[in-house]
Structures are given as C-alpha cells and as structure tokens.
Amino acid sequence: MISRRRALASGAGFTAALMAASGNAAAASLTDRRVPYGACVNITPFQDDPEYRVALETYCQQVTPEYGLYWDYLRPTRDQFNFDYGDKVLAFAEANEMLMRGHTLVWYAAMPEWTKQIGSAAEAERELAIHIDRVVSRYRGKIKTWHVVNEPIDDAKDGVAGLRPSVWLAQLGPTYIDMAFRLAHRVDPAAELLLNEYDVECVGEAFAAKRQALLTLVRELLARGVPLHGIGLQGHIHGQYEIDEDGLSRFVAEIKSLGLSVHVTELDVIDKELPAPITVRDIIVAARAHDFLHAIFTAARPAVIATWGITDRYTWMPMWNKRADGLLNRPLPLDEFYRPKPLWSVIDYFCRKTA
Numbered sequence: 001m002i003s004r005r006r007a008l009a010s011g012a013g014f015t016a017a018l019m020a021a022s023g024n025a026a027a028a029s030l031t032d033r034r035v036p037y038g039a040c041v042n043i044t045p046f047q048d049d050p051e052y053r054v055a056l057e058t059y060c061q062q063v064t065p066e067y068g069l070y071w072d073y074l075r076p077t078r079d080q081f082n083f084d085y086g087d088k089v090l091a092f093a094e095a096n097e098m099l100m101r102g103h104t105l106v107w108y109a110a111m112p113e114w115t116k117q118i119g120s121a122a123e124a125e126r127e128l129a130i131h132i133d134r135v136v137s138r139y140r141g142k143i144k145t146w147h148v149v150n151e152p153i154d155d156a157k158d159g160v161a162g163l164r165p166s167v168w169l170a171q172l173g174p175t176y177i178d179m180a181f182r183l184a185h186r187v188d189p190a191a192e193l194l195l196n197e198y199d200v201e202c203v204g205e206a207f208a209a210k211r212q213a214l215l216t217l218v219r220e221l222l223a224r225g226v227p228l229h230g231i232g233l234q235g236h237i238h239g240q241y242e243i244d245e246d247g248l249s250r251f252v253a254e255i256k257s258l259g260l261s262v263h264v265t266e267l268d269v270i271d272k273e274l275p276a277p278i279t280v281r282d283i284i285v286a287a288r289a290h291d292f293l294h295a296i297f298t299a300a301r302p303a304v305i306a307t308w309g310i311t312d313r314y315t316w317m318p319m320w321n322k323r324a325d326g327l328l329n330r331p332l333p334l335d336e337f338y339r340p341k342p343l344w345s346v347i348d349y350f351c352r353k354t355a
C-alpha cells in the first residue's frame with residue numbers, strides 16, 4: 001500500500017491511486033521513472049520545527065545533511081568523530097524510505113583549527129585515509145552517493161581556472177583528488193562517487209573557464225583510472241545572469257559521453273540583485289531554474305534534483321547574499337510559510353519529465 005506521503009511526493013495522483021488499488025507493476029514503473037527530489041537538512045529546525053519535518057516528508061525522496069559531515073562538525077579535535085547529526089538525518093531518511101546523500105569528504109572549507117597543523121604529505125595522507133575510512137565505513141551500504149571532493153576548481157581569474165588552494169593541495173598536490181576517490185572506493189566499492197562543483201551554468205567567461213577546467217580534470221582522472229562515477233552540479237544560480245544554455249548543455253553532453261552520471265546537488269537561486277516585488281522575484285527565480293534544468297535535460301536526465309534547503313525560512317543565503325533592501329531572500333521552492341512557489345512547479349515539472 002502506498003503511503004499518502006509517497007503518493008503526494010510522486011506527484012502522480014492517478015498512477016499512485018492505480019498502484020494503491022492493484023499493486024500493478026507497470027504503474028509502479030511509471031512512478032519510479034520520476035527523477036527524485038532532494039533537499040539538504042538543517043539540524044536546528046529539523047529538531048525544533050515540526051513543520052520543517054513535515055515539508056521534508058511531503059516533498060523529498062532524498063536528504064543531505066547540510067553541515068553534519070563537514071570536517072569541522074565531525075572532528076572538532078583530531079581524535080573525535082561526532083556522528084550525531086549524520087545519524088539523525090539517516091534515521092529520518094530510513095524511517096521515510098528516503099536516501100541520504102553524503103556531503104562531503106574533502107573540501108577546502110569548514111576545516112577545524114587542528115588541521116592547520118598538518119605539516120607534511122605523509123601526515124595529510126594519513127589524516128585523509130583515517131577520515132575517509134571512518135566516515136565511509138560508518139555509512140557503508142546506506143549512503144549510496146558521496147560528494148567525495150567538493151569545489152576542487154578555483155574561481156577563474158583572467159579566464160583561467162586552476163585547482164583551488166587547500167591544505168590537501170598544499171601538502172599532496174593534485175593527487176589528493178585521486179587519493180580521496182580511491183580511498184572511498186576501497187571502503188565502499190558499491191557507492192557512487194562524485195565531484196561536486198559550482199558556477200558552471202551562467203553566461204560569461206568565468207563560468208566557461210570553470211566548465212573547461214572541470215572537464216580537463218575529469219578527463220585526467222578517468223585516464224588515470226580513478227573511480228569517479230558522476231558530477232554534481234551544485235546550481236547556486238546567480239539570479240541576475242542568464243543561463244548559458246548552450247554551454248551548459250554541451251558540458252553535460254560531454255560528461256555523459258564520458259560515461260558519468262549528472263546530479264543537481266544544491267540548487268537555489270541567489271536573489272540578492274533581483275527586483276523587490278515578490279511575484280516578480282519568484283518568477284525570475286523560477287525562470288532561471290527552468291533554463292538551468294532545461295539545458296541539463298537537453299543533454300542528460302539527472303540522477304536527482306536536490307535543493308540547498310527546502311523553505312525560504314531556513315537558508316544559508318543571507319550568509320553571503322543578504323539583500324540591500326533588508327527583504328528576506330527567496331531562493332528555495334517553498335516560501336517561509338511552507339507554501340510552494342513557482343520554483344517548486346518548475347522542479348516538479350522536470351522531476352516528472354520522462355525523456
């Protein structure tokens with residue numbers, strides 16, 4: 001028997017009713033073809049705001065702990081591993097037949113103070129191995145998709161983008177990326193392993209340079225036999241710029257031709273520079289997301305469409321992109337009262353798209 005939540009989330013009332021009535025396999029395969037929708041989970045409202053959980057239960061088939069698997073959260077000291085956040089989100093996912101995504105094993109940011117003491121290649125390799133072994137093995141068979149290396153490409157300067165500085169690049173050189181993937185693969189050979197990156201979708205030289213650098217990196221990794229299975233497009237879309245549909249489609253087609261999957265991992269639309277009136281702003285936000293998803297779907301069907309948050313009530317947006325007029329940011333599919341916005345209609349439309 002299909003639950004109300006799954007029927008609602010599938011968005012396919014007729015098919016869900018069919019399945020509920022007959023358990024019909026053909027009807028089931030129709031709903032299975034839906035691209036799953038996911039959102040990151042902030043632990044504070046997850047614990048304090050019952051409506052937040054209801055929203056996740058109503059809409060999501062996947063969840064990602066927002067910062068519970070960052071190094072600074074997991075390992076405030078070298079020897080401590082603090083899995084409480086990840087474990088809570090996993091328990092919720094399992095109770096609701098959702099998948100939890102792993103974000104992230106290696107990132108330049110959110111590093112605890114003690115990692116500044118890492119002073120040699122041997123020490124860096126040792127810490128990376130300890131970390132990946134502990135974290136991936138804890139969730140082996142449960143987290144089926146890992147954002148292994150997050151944001152490896154630097155923001156482009158003068159049309160060129162290299163690797164982003166980090167303790168890993170400083171101590172190990174570019175090979176830290178190979179190492180991370182090989183370590184994760186050894187610990188959970190069945191897990192899907194992704195590189196996750198942002199700023200590849202808009203019109204402009206910096207975006208084209210990032211796409212180029214990312215493609216070059218991907219080809220090199222594959223040529224070295226690194227177990228890389230897919231690319232995560234974060235999709236923190238700059239609302240004031242147009243989407244480079246042509247450039248993005250060609251990029252996704254290239255990724256697909258290399259045999260890799262494509263995931264939308266952190267979609268939201270930065271509305272800092274957009275007009276104030278809510279109806280206008282919401283339409284522009286939805287239109288940008290439409291163009292972004294349309295360009296991707298032209299080349300490949302993504303494995304997931306996940307947003308970075310679910311409601312405008314709780315979003316990381318004001319951290320870097322507060323509006324000058326003091327109005328609340330509106331980057332996400334539900335408004336601050338959990339009402340679906342035009343952005344949700346766009347996401348739902350693409351999730352149901354079969355080809």
Ligand code: XIL
Nearest residue numbers: 066067103150198234236266308316
């Ligand atoms: C953000 C989180 O939402 C914040 O809570 C945190 O303080 C900073 O990072 N790209 C990523 C995410 O991969 O992990 C970032 O999340 C947003 C940008």
